[in-house]
Amino acid sequence: MNKHPMTKEGADALQAELNKLKKEERPKITEAIAEAREHGDLKENAEYHAAREQQGLVEARIKQIEGVLSHSQIIDVAKLPQTGKVVFGTTVTLLNLDTDAEVTYKIVGDEEADIKHNKVSVGSPIARALIGKEEGDEVQVQAPGGNIDYEIVEVQYL
Template sequence: MNRHPMTKEGADKLKEELRRLKQEERPRIAEAIAEAREHGDLKENAEYHAAREQQGMIEARIRQIEGILSNAQIIDVTQLNANGKVVFGATVHLLNLDTDEEVVYKIVGDEEADLAHGKISVSSPIARALIGKEEGDEVTVEAPGGNIDYEIVKVEYI
């Protein structure tokens, strides 16, 4: 069984979602199903079928989260002694050498990646190019639209 890296922050977020699904959503759906059953004929009871469908989606998400967490290798970047190197979980400030635009990315596990929030997957081309480099290094990232040259301005472990 392969273990997948995940930040402590990402694991905590999934654990909270799992808690909410099990302790809040499950009982709410069970109550909705019981209430819909009281309305009589289940064949033509749209409320019952909607609640059962929602129950199935919640149970599927619970199984998915449990699977992700059981295969996760949780890494707390604040406990690493990386000495300025870009490692999994690091937050990296980059300067695009062509446009002088600065971007900030946090390198996270595949399940946590969210580009809109600056979180990139450790298996993405940019993360693979950055891993092992240090502040001040220049990195060329092979992107679908062509190569992009960055300078690593700052590496944080937060």
């Protein structure tokens, strides 16, 4: 089975979420179910049904996180040889050659991708265009609105 790459930062965040779900959320829901049961008739007990639904969601998320972590190859970017090349986990600052606007992206695993926080999936068009390149290189990225030309300003192993 293929392991999917994940940054150490992403794995740590998932592990923290998993711990919170198991140690805080799960006991709260168990307590809410027990309390709702004491209210009698379960058929028309909204609190009971809401707690059971919440329990299902939490258990599903726990299973999902455990699955992701078990199929991940965790890469600590800071321990990689700093060759100046763009590789999985690096943070890359780009200069848009048409607009002179700078943008910085971190190349992460699929589970960690979050464009609002400038984290792009290793499988995204921009990451695929950048992998293997180095500072000073120009790259063309195919975007929905047409091709965009960038110059790689900086590659950081953070």
